[in-house]
Amino acid sequence: MTDHWRDGNSIELLINGEEFFPRVFDSIRHAKHEILLETFILCEDKVGHELQKVLIEAAQRGVRIEVTVDDYGTADLSESFTQAMITAGVKLHVFDPTPRLLGIRVNLFRRLHRKLVVVDGKEAFVGGINFSIDHVTSSGENTKQDYAVLVRGPIVQDIRDSCLQLLERGRGRSRHTKAKADTRWMPAIQTAGDVRMLLAVRDNIWHTKDIERHYLRAIHGATKRLVIANAYFFPGYRLLRALRRAARRGVKVTLILQGRPDMPWVSACSRLLYGYLLREKVVIYEYCQRPLHGKVALADDKWVTVGSSNLDPLSLALNLEANLVIEDKEFNQKLFTHLQSLAKSHCKPINVKVAEHGYWWRLPLIFLSFHFLRIFPTIAGWLPAHTPDIQLLKPAEAEQIVETKTKTAQKKKTRQVEKIS
Numbered sequence: 480m481t482d483h484w485r486d487g488n489s490i491e492l493l494i495n496g497e498e499f500f501p502r503v504f505d506s507i508r509h510a511k512h513e514i515l516l517e518t519f520i521l522c523e524d525k526v527g528h529e530l531q532k533v534l535i536e537a538a539q540r541g542v543r544i545e546v547t548v549d550d551y552g553t554a555d556l557s558e559s560f561t562q563a564m565i566t567a568g569v570k571l572h573v574f575d576p577t578p579r580l581l582g583i584r585v586n587l588f589r590r591l592h593r594k595l596v597v598v599d600g601k602e603a604f605v606g607g608i609n610f611s612i613d614h615v616t617s618s619g620e621n622t623k624q625d626y627a628v629l630v631r632g633p634i635v636q637d638i639r640d641s642c643l644q645l646l647e648r649g650r651g652r653s654r655h656t657k658a659k660a661d662t663r664w665m666p667a668i669q670t671a672g673d674v675r676m677l678l679a680v681r682d683n684i685w686h687t688k689d690i691e692r693h694y695l696r697a698i699h700g701a702t703k704r705l706v707i708a709n710a711y712f713f714p715g716y717r718l719l720r721a722l723r724r725a726a727r728r729g730v731k732v733t734l735i736l737q738g739r740p741d742m743p744w745v746s747a748c749s750r751l752l753y754g755y756l757l758r759e760k761v762v763i764y765e766y767c768q769r770p771l772h773g774k775v776a777l778a779d780d781k782w783v784t785v786g787s788s789n790l791d792p793l794s795l796a797l798n799l800e801a802n803l804v805i806e807d808k809e810f811n812q813k814l815f816t817h818l819q820s821l822a823k824s825h826c827k828p829i830n831v832k833v834a835e836h837g838y839w840w841r842l843p844l845i846f847l848s849f850h851f852l853r854i855f856p857t858i859a860g861w862l863p864a865h866t867p868d869i870q871l872l873k874p875a876e877a878e879q880i881v882e883t884k885t886k887t888a889q890k891k892k893t894r895q896v897e898k899i900s
Contacts, residue, residue: 482677482689488632489672490810492785493606494817496614499627500526506598507533512666514544515597515642519552519590519787520609523560530610531564538568545646547572547869549591552609562875571872572646574799589683592798594627594787595642600666602631603638605678605803607710607774607787616769621741623772624821628785628803631671637678639666641801649869674807681788681800690788691795693804695721697778701730706818707776708735708766711789712749718790719752723759731762735822738765741772757831764826774802775814783811 493499507514507530514537521527538544546564550573565571574591596604606627608614616622630638679689698705698721705725712734726732734756736749753763774790777783786802788794805811 482679482686483637484675484677484806485633485637486675487670487672488630488634488674488676490674490676490805490807491629492810492813492817493604493608493627493629495616495622495625496526496608496612497616499604499606499608499614499625500529500610502629503596503604504529504533506596506602506604507537510537510542510598511540512542512599513597514542514546514599515595515639516544516546517591517593517595517642517645518547518610519549519592519594520611521548521553521556522609522611523556524612526610526612526615527556527560531560534564534569535567538564544569545572545642546570547574547591547642547646549574550576551587551590552592558875561872565872565874572649573870573872574649575868576870588793588797590793590798591645592787592794593680593801595638595801597635597639597642600635600639601669602629603635604629605638605787605801606785607772614772621770623741623770624766624768625772626775626785628805630674630676630803632674633668633670634676634678634803636666636668638801641678641680645799646869674805674810676803676805676807679784679786679802679804681794681798683797683799687796690784690786690800690802691718693784693802694718694776694790697776697782697784698722698725700782701725701778703730703779704815705730705732705776705778706735706815707733707790708771708773708818708821709776709790710737710770710772710774711791711794712736713752713792714790714795715792719755722756722761726756726759726761732756732760733762733764733818733822735764735766735771735818735826737771738767738827739770741770753829754831757829763829764822765829766821766826768825775818777811777814777818779811781806781808781811783807783814 493502514534521530534544534546546569548571553573561571575589594606594608604627606625608625608627612618613621614623614625679693680686681688681690695717698718705722722732757763774788775783775785783805784802785805786800788800788802794800
C-alpha cells in the first residue's frame with residue numbers, strides 16, 4: 480500500500496489553521512459518499528464544534544463517516560459532544576482506549592499521531608495540524624506554526640486505503656495479519672496534475688522505518704540544499720551523521736527548530752545537539768514568533784516531505800505516523816521561499832560560541848541522553864504491544880436500553896427460580 484510512487488497528482492500548501500480548517504470544512508460540506516478522518520487531538524472548542532457541525536450535517540445527508548481519535552491526545556471530550564455526532568450517524572472510534580490510573584493518562588507510547596482527512600476518495604489532507612483552536616494564529620501568542628497539504632489524484636486512494644486498513648486492524652484481527660482494504664464503495668481514480676508523490680507511514684508492524692528511510696535517502700542524495708523545519712528534533716545517530724556528512728560535502732544544511740517551545744524539556748534536548756552539528760557548518764535557526772509545530776523538509780530543488788512525523792524517538796520508533804513524500808520543483812520552491820522568509824523575519828541564528836557555552840559540563844548529559852534515547856524504543860518495546868485496539872463508541876441511549884433489558888431479564892429469571900424453589 481505504501482512506498483509506491485503515484486504520478487498525476489495536484490498539491491496545495493496550507494499554512495496554519497487559517498488556511499487548513501476552512502478548506503477541510505468546505506470539503507466535508509460537499510461530501511457525497513464518504514469521509515475518513517484521523518487526528519491525534521480533537522478539542523471541544525470553536526474548531527471542534529465547527530467540525531462537529533459539518534460532520535453531523537454530512538451524516539444527515541447519508542454520507543458514511545469514520546472518525547478516529549487518539550485516546551491520549553483526545554482525552555476530555557464531553558459525552559454530549561460525542562453523542563451528538565454518534566446519534567447523527569457518525570462512527571466515532573477511539574485508538575487505544577485506556578482507563579486512567581489515579582486520574583493520570585498512562586497510555587503514553589505508540590500513539591495514533593496521524594492527521595489525515597479523505598473526502599469521497601477524491602481529495603485528502605495530510606499534515607501536522609490537529610483540530611484545535613491553538614492552530615489558528617488569531618487565537619493568541621501561543622498559537623502553533625504548522626503545515627498541511629491538500630492533494631488530489633491517484634495518491635488519495637493510498638491515503639484512503641491506509642485509513643480503512645487501520646480500522647480493519649482494529650477490529651480484533653491479529654496484529655501480524657495484513658488487513659484488506661474496504662471495497663464497499665470504490666471511488667474512481669482520476670489524475671489531477673503532474674506531481675509525483677508517495678504515502679510513507681510508520682507503524683509498529685509492517686512499516687517501522689519507512690519515514691526515517693525516506694529522510695535518509697533525501698539527505699544522502701542531496702547535492703545543494705537541505706532545509707528541515709521540525710518541532711521536536713532529537714533524531715538518532717544515523718540521521719545526525721547523515722546531516723553532518725551532507726554539510727561536509729558542501730550541501731547547505733539548514734535546521735529551523737523551536738525557539739519558543741511548548742514543551743521546554745524537548746527543546747532542551749534539541750539544544751544538546753547544536754554544537755555537534757554547528758561544528759560541521761550546519762545552519763541552525765530558532766523560530767521565535769510562536770511555538771513551531773511543523774514537520775516539513777525539502778532537499779535540493781525537487782524533494783519535499785510534509786506530514787505528522789517529528790524527528791524524535793516517539794515519532795521515529797513508536798507512534799503511528801503518516802507523511803507524504805513529494806517530487807515537484809514548483810512545490811519545493813514555494814515551501815523553500817516560505818521557510819527562507821520565516822528564517823529571516825522570525826528566527827534567531829544560533830552560533831557555535833553560544834551553543835558550546837558550558838559545553839564541558841553538558842558533555843556527560845549529551846552522552847547519556849544520546850545513549851538513553853538510542854535504546855529508549857527498545858525499552859518501550861518491552862511494554863505490551865498494541866494490536867492496535869480501536870473502540871467504536873456506541874450511542875448512550877442504546878447502551879442504556881441494552882443494560883435495562885439485561886437487568887429485566889435477570890430479574891425475571893430470578894423470580895422464576897424463586898417460584899420453582
